[in-house]
Amino acid sequence: MARRAVDQELSRERIMEAARHLFITKGYRGISMRSIGQHLGYSHGSLYYHFKEKAELFYAIVVKDFESLTHLCEQVAKRAPAEGLTKTEQLMLEFIKFGLEHPHQYEIMFMLRDEEILAYCRSEQTKCFNMFESIVRSFLQEEKHPMENNPSLPLSMFLGMHGFISYYIQDRLTFEEIKAAAVAHVKILSHGCYRITS
Missing domain, CATH: 1.10.357.10 (Tetracycline Repressor, domain 2)
Known part of the structure; x- marks a missing residue:
């Protein structure tokens, strides 16, 4: 149930849009799944539901x-x-x-x-x-x-x-x-x- 709620709130598209911006501004090595999650206001564990790495x-x-x-x-x-x-x-x-x-x-x-x-x-x-x-x-x-x-x-x-x-x-x-x-x-x-x- 909780995972379904996360899926609805935090879509792949939303994660990708935030990550795209961070990859450009901070570089690929300068960001982590944790920092992308923080940028979105979610735990990085929420991202692993959509992307394994x-x-x-x-x-x-x-x-x-x-x-x-x-x-x-x-x-x-x-x-x-x-x-x-x-x-x-x-x-x-x-x-x-x-x-x-x-x-x-x-x-x-x-x-x-x-x-x-x-x-x-x-x-x-x-x-x-x-x-x-x-x-x-x-x-x-x-x-x-x-x-x-x-x-x-x-x-x-x-x-x-x-x-x-x-x-x-x-x-x-x-x-x-x-x-x-x-x-x-x-x-x-x-x-x-x-x-x-x-």
Whole structure:
């Protein structure tokens, strides 16, 4: 009965949200299940009902965040782009928007550097890039992009988006505040590379 009450009050989602914030602000090694419980106002034993250890909790956060990004990219792929944008540019713009609107998630997914947890992130990062590359390649073929057969183009685009997010995320700027710069950036990523070499 008591366990059921704890389950209703302290959901997995609530634990994950608090832990995500603490992982970013204090680092993976800087927190424990006990400190997460204290932050939530519960004993750490309540957390073990949902997660058997800190590593499992961290991995659950990583998987959930990458699933959200994957779903977003798949939805973008199904709809027409905004006026003045190609489908490739729209995809990159939505990726940047995700990073800036969900800074804690993005930092967990791509920016933590603790050796103990890199393995958890690397496999999900690889899956995410493979999904991005697959969608971009199909768009580039549709758009008859001059560099559609360039094997390094999707990676260059991906790294360009990540660099943009990494730069602006530090200032906690909203997407709307830097939207014009984001649009200009994805246009350069999409077109600048072949204009420079042509």
